[in-house]
Amino acid sequence: MxxxxxxxxxxxxxxxxxxxxxxxxxxxxxxxxxxxxxxxxxxxxxxxxxxxxxxxxxxxxxxxxxxxxxxxxxxxxxxxxxxxxxxxxxxxxxxxxxxxxxxxxxxxxxxxxxxxxxxxxxxxxxxxxxxxxxxxxxxxxxxxxxxxxxxxxxxxxxxxxxxxxxxxRHPVWWIERLKRNAPHDWETALAASNMHPPMTLRINPRRSAPEAVIAGLVEKGYAGRPLGPHGWRLDHPVPVATLPGYAEGLLSVQDWGAQQAAPLLDVAPGMRVLDACAAPGGKAAHLLELTDCQLTAIDADPRRVLRIEKNLERLGLVADVRCGDAREPRFWWDGLPFDRILADVPCSASGVTRRHPDIKWLRRADDIGNFATVQREILDALWPLLAPGGKMLYVTCSVFPEENSLQIARFAGSHADCRRAPLGSALERTLLPDADHDGFFFALLEKQA
CATH class of the missing domain: 1.10.940.10 (NusB-like)
Structure with a gap:
C-alpha cells in the first residue's frame, strides 16, 4: 500500500x-x-x-x-x-x-x-x-x-x-475471522468498532491528586465517570486543548484499554525499564507517572520520537529517549540488561478502527501474517536484553490471535527460559472493543533466573 x-x-x-x-x-x-x-x-x-x-x-x-x-x-x-x-x-x-x-x-x-x-x-x-x-x-x-x-x-x-x-461495516474476511475466534462476542465487538470512540483521560498523580483534578473537571462542566484509579471517561468528547490542566501536565488523553498496560508491567522504583516501541509516548509517560524508574524509550521513526519528547516535557517527566529499531538493539542498547520491557509491538491495529477507520479500507487478510513476522522478530531481539528474573509485557491493539495468543504461545514454546506470568486469574488478557475501551491484548513473560 x-x-x-x-x-x-x-x-x-x-x-x-x-x-x-x-x-x-x-x-x-x-x-x-x-x-x-x-x-x-x-x-x-x-x-x-x-x-x-x-x-x-x-x-x-x-x-x-x-x-x-x-x-x-x-x-x-x-x-x-x-x-x-x-x-x-x-x-x-x-x-x-x-x-x-x-x-x-x-x-x-x-x-x-x-x-x-x-x-x-x-x-x-x-x-x-x-x-x-x-x-x-x-x-x-x-x-x-x-x-x-x-x-x-x-x-x-x-x-x-x-x-x-x-x-x-467491515471486510468479509475480517468478519469471518473474528466470528471464528470470538464466537460469542464478535457481533458486540464489530458494533463497538463502528461507534464514536470514548474520550478517556489519564490523570498524572505526580502533578496533582486525582480527586482534585476530577473535582476541577466536574466543576467546569466536564462530566464523566471514573475508570480505575487515574482514569476519567468524559460523557462527551471535547477538544483536548480546552481541558483544564492539560497544558500544565495534570492529565493526558489515553484509552482505558491502553491505560491497563503500565500497571501490568509491575515496575518498582529504581528499575531499568525499556519501552521498545514507545511513540507517541502515552504508555512511557504512564510508567513514569506511576513509578520513579530509569526509563529508556525508543522508536524507529524520528518524527515520532519528537512526539515522545514533547509529551514527556508537558508532563514534567524525564526519560532517555532514542531513535532506534527494536529489532536492531546493537545500534542503541548500552549493554546493561533491563528489569522490565514493554513491547507494544506494531500490529494490524484492528482493535482501534473506530479511531482509525481507514484501517478497514487499507488492511488485507495477508497483512496479518506480515505483522506477525515483525512481532516475532521484535520479541526474539528484545528477549536477550531482559535480565534474569525480569518481565516483558507484550501488547497489541489487535483482535486477531495470530498477533496475540498464537504469537505468545509460539514464543514461550521456543524459549526454555520463558515462563508465562499470570495476569489475574489468566495467562493473558484480551480486550475486545466495547463502550469503554478499544481492543487490546496483554501477555506477561518472565525470564527464568
Missing part, C-alpha cells in the same frame, strides 16, 4: 471542469468537497493521518466549524465500510472511474443516512461540488444518483441488511 500522502490523482488539463467561483469556506459544499478528497485518498491507499495533514494545509481558510463538519463526514464515511459499495452497486450502471466523484457520492450518501432531515440541502450542495470538480455530465450523474437514493430509501435499507459488509 502507498503511504505518500502528498501524491494524489491528477486529471489531464483538457479534462478539467470550467473554472467557477470558489466554494464558500463556511458552506456544507466545502465540507463535502474536503471530505471527498480525504476519502478518495484513502481509497487510493493513503493513510488517513498523513492525508489529513496535507488536506488541512491545502484548505487553510476553513473555519473551525467547517473543518469539524468535514472531519465528521470523513470519519463517518470511512466507518461505513461496505455501505457505499452496496448502495452504488444498485444506483450506478457501472462503477465510476473518477475517484473524487466516487468519494463525493459516498460522503453524500453517508450524510443522507445520518441526517435525512437535511436531504434537500445535501443533494444541492453535493451537485454544487460536482459542478466545480467534475467534467461533463458527472454533475447530472451526482444529482440523479442522490435523488434516486432518496426515492429508493426503503429498498436500499433492505439490501444493506442482506450484505454482511454493509451491515457490519
Amino acid at each position: 502507498r503511504s505518500d500522502a502528498s501524491a494524489s490523482p491528477r486529471r489531464p488539463a483538457t479534462d478539467r471542469p470550467p473554472q467557477l467561483p470558489p466554494l464558500p469556506p463556511d458552506s456544507l459544499a466545502r465540507a463535502l468537497w474536503v471530505a471527498a478528497e480525504a476519502v478518495a485518498q484513502v481509497r487510493e491507499g493513503y493513510a488517513l493521518n498523513d492525508g489529513l495533514a496535507s488536506l488541512w494545509s491545502a484548505h487553510p481558510d476553513l473555519p473551525p466549524a467547517t473543518r469539524g463538519a468535514a472531519q465528521d463526514l470523513i470519519f463517518g464515511t470511512l466507518r461505513d465500510y461496505g455501505r457505499g459499495d452496496a448502495m452504488l452497486a444498485r444506483l450506478l450502471r457501472q462503477p465510476l472511474t473518477e475517484p473524487t466523484i466516487d468519494a463525493l457520492l459516498r460522503v453524500a450518501l453517508h450524510r443522507l443516512e445520518v441526517r435525512p432531515d437535511t436531504a434537500h440541502t445535501v443533494v444541492d450542495q453535493a451537485v454544487e461540488v460536482a459542478a466545480r470538480v467534475a467534467r461533463g455530465g458527472l454533475k447530472g450523474l451526482v444529482n440523479a444518483v442522490l435523488r434516486n437514493a432518496l426515492r429508493q430509501r426503503d429498498t436500499l435499507a433492505s439490501a444493506l441488511t442482506r450484505s454482511p459488509e454493509a451491515h457490519w
Whole structure:
C-alpha cells in the first residue's frame, strides 16, 4: 500500500471542469468537497493521518466549524465500510472511474443516512461540488444518483441488511475471522468498532491528586465517570486543548484499554525499564507517572520520537529517549540488561478502527501474517536484553490471535527460559472493543533466573 500522502490523482488539463467561483469556506459544499478528497485518498491507499495533514494545509481558510463538519463526514464515511459499495452497486450502471466523484457520492450518501432531515440541502450542495470538480455530465450523474437514493430509501435499507459488509461495516474476511475466534462476542465487538470512540483521560498523580483534578473537571462542566484509579471517561468528547490542566501536565488523553498496560508491567522504583516501541509516548509517560524508574524509550521513526519528547516535557517527566529499531538493539542498547520491557509491538491495529477507520479500507487478510513476522522478530531481539528474573509485557491493539495468543504461545514454546506470568486469574488478557475501551491484548513473560 502507498503511504505518500502528498501524491494524489491528477486529471489531464483538457479534462478539467470550467473554472467557477470558489466554494464558500463556511458552506456544507466545502465540507463535502474536503471530505471527498480525504476519502478518495484513502481509497487510493493513503493513510488517513498523513492525508489529513496535507488536506488541512491545502484548505487553510476553513473555519473551525467547517473543518469539524468535514472531519465528521470523513470519519463517518470511512466507518461505513461496505455501505457505499452496496448502495452504488444498485444506483450506478457501472462503477465510476473518477475517484473524487466516487468519494463525493459516498460522503453524500453517508450524510443522507445520518441526517435525512437535511436531504434537500445535501443533494444541492453535493451537485454544487460536482459542478466545480467534475467534467461533463458527472454533475447530472451526482444529482440523479442522490435523488434516486432518496426515492429508493426503503429498498436500499433492505439490501444493506442482506450484505454482511454493509451491515457490519467491515471486510468479509475480517468478519469471518473474528466470528471464528470470538464466537460469542464478535457481533458486540464489530458494533463497538463502528461507534464514536470514548474520550478517556489519564490523570498524572505526580502533578496533582486525582480527586482534585476530577473535582476541577466536574466543576467546569466536564462530566464523566471514573475508570480505575487515574482514569476519567468524559460523557462527551471535547477538544483536548480546552481541558483544564492539560497544558500544565495534570492529565493526558489515553484509552482505558491502553491505560491497563503500565500497571501490568509491575515496575518498582529504581528499575531499568525499556519501552521498545514507545511513540507517541502515552504508555512511557504512564510508567513514569506511576513509578520513579530509569526509563529508556525508543522508536524507529524520528518524527515520532519528537512526539515522545514533547509529551514527556508537558508532563514534567524525564526519560532517555532514542531513535532506534527494536529489532536492531546493537545500534542503541548500552549493554546493561533491563528489569522490565514493554513491547507494544506494531500490529494490524484492528482493535482501534473506530479511531482509525481507514484501517478497514487499507488492511488485507495477508497483512496479518506480515505483522506477525515483525512481532516475532521484535520479541526474539528484545528477549536477550531482559535480565534474569525480569518481565516483558507484550501488547497489541489487535483482535486477531495470530498477533496475540498464537504469537505468545509460539514464543514461550521456543524459549526454555520463558515462563508465562499470570495476569489475574489468566495467562493473558484480551480486550475486545466495547463502550469503554478499544481492543487490546496483554501477555506477561518472565525470564527464568
